[in-house]
Amino acid sequence: MKKNLLFAEKAFTVLSLLHYSGGPLVVIAAGGMSEGDGSGGSADFAVVQLVFLVIYLVTFCLLVLRWKKVINVITKDGLIWALVILALFSIFWSDVPNLTRTRSIALFGTTLFSLYLASRYTLKEQLQLLAWTFGIAIFASCVFILGLPKYGRMTGVHWGAWRGIYYHKNVLGKVMAPSVFVFLLMALETQKRRNFYLFMSILSIFLIIRSGSSSPLGNVFIMTLVLSLVRVVRWRYDYMIPGLVALVTLSTILQIFLQSNAEAIAALFGKDLTLTGRTNMWPYIFDKIWERPWLGYGFGAFWLGLQGHSAYVWYGAGWKSPNSHNGYFDLLLELGFVGLSIYLVGFFTSLWKGLNYLRFVKTPDGFWPVIYLIYIVLANFTESTLIIQNDFFLVIQFSIFFGLRVPQSPVIDSGLTQEIPGVRDNKKKFKNTLYK
Numbered sequence: 001m002k003k004n005l006l007f008a009e010k011a012f013t014v015l016s017l018l019h020y021s022g023g024p025l026v027v028i029a030a031g032g033m034s035e036g037d038g039s040g041g042s043a044d045f046a047v048v049q050l051v052f053l054v055i056y057l058v059t060f061c062l063l064v065l066r067w068k069k070v071i072n073v074i075t076k077d078g079l080i081w082a083l084v085i086l087a088l089f090s091i092f093w094s095d096v097p098n099l100t101r102t103r104s105i106a107l108f109g110t111t112l113f114s115l116y117l118a119s120r121y122t123l124k125e126q127l128q129l130l131a132w133t134f135g136i137a138i139f140a141s142c143v144f145i146l147g148l149p150k151y152g153r154m155t156g157v158h159w160g161a162w163r164g165i166y167y168h169k170n171v172l173g174k175v176m177a178p179s180v181f182v183f184l185l186m187a188l189e190t191q192k193r194r195n196f197y198l199f200m201s202i203l204s205i206f207l208i209i210r211s212g213s214s215s216p217l218g219n220v221f222i223m224t225l226v227l228s229l230v231r232v233v234r235w236r237y238d239y240m241i242p243g244l245v246a247l248v249t250l251s252t253i254l255q256i257f258l259q260s261n262a263e264a265i266a267a268l269f270g271k272d273l274t275l276t277g278r279t280n281m282w283p284y285i286f287d288k289i290w291e292r293p294w295l296g297y298g299f300g301a302f303w304l305g306l307q308g309h310s311a312y313v314w315y316g317a318g319w320k321s322p323n324s325h326n327g328y329f330d331l332l333l334e335l336g337f338v339g340l341s342i343y344l345v346g347f348f349t350s351l352w353k354g355l356n357y358l359r360f361v362k363t364p365d366g367f368w369p370v371i372y373l374i375y376i377v378l379a380n381f382t383e384s385t386l387i388i389q390n391d392f393f394l395v396i397q398f399s400i401f402f403g404l405r406v407p408q409s410p411v412i413d414s415g416l417t418q419e420i421p422g423v424r425d426n427k428k429k430f431k432n433t434l435y436k
Helices: 002-020 025-029 046-065 067-074 078-092 097-120 123-147 169-189 194-211 214-234 237-260 262-268 278-291 310-317 327-360 364-379 392-403 414-419 427-435
Strands: none
Touching (some): 002 097, 002 392, 078 097, 097 392, 169 214, 169 364
């Protein structure tokens, strides 16, 4: 009976993560419509919202069942709650308070699910659950692409591009990018299924390529380099400091090279230096940011088409963008410099803890928090996945924020014991070092 309940709980977690990723109900509810396909139809996403409500309710019940541990985790990170509270209070300066209220409540529900992940599962267990989630997403996407092309492949403007179980090809690309590293870390973790995990990692890259999403593919390339370079953090201090200096030097040289050859590099991906019109749009976004710099326009209250402040950007840029294609700009538009400052303090605090976690946890899963947080930084230069309600990337990000503040009982190998004498025999010292 207990095993069945544990299985049911894990199944709920994986299926919820899959739903947060945007598949497959959204594309099914849309009837397989694609951008510019001329269908002119409208989609009813009521069932999608209903599933989110069910997830909120089940999550709340599961949190109540473990209320003591949950309260302990809640008190570990006040900055997340400060950001959520700011979003809730933004109804008082939003031009569309009802919409802001609805989206803020959804943000609160999303944060509760992240809290559940962090209070119920260790970071290593979260990585394993993500492997299941991405595995199902890959298998289902292949079924949709090969067996249900009406849903699995785009028509219209992006005719022929693969989208799998997602509404748009770019969503498939974004979701598959972290999938590459989840399976790669799982392959490094175990010998038993190494070939399978490597195959899934390669298949994730293949789906990104067939989706035609260049930004996720570029991010995967950069993150592969990062995964190799952050191993420096695990070196002894007398080697680590020179190593970090060398990394900064090499990064500066690389940046100069990229800037000097930016036009040629962009052409390789079929892009121009405007990032397909995004940078042409950003000056108009800056104009709107400076109109309300401190608190923004309210959570979820800027990009409302011709009915909202986004109309100025649309007319100025000459195209209808759903967002800034930059997560930091969107956060500034919605919650201003106050919201961005709260987020950045919380992010860099978590990144620092993630580096400590990487240094002390010698197993491959120790890389996961740092790898994902650096990925979020890169992804949000060209996409908007920073603070969005009912969003897969926010769920993982906040669960890492919470998780890095909870003792993980990591595996400590002999190398660590030699570097830091007495850690194996002094768990309290280890926890204080890692989570202070």
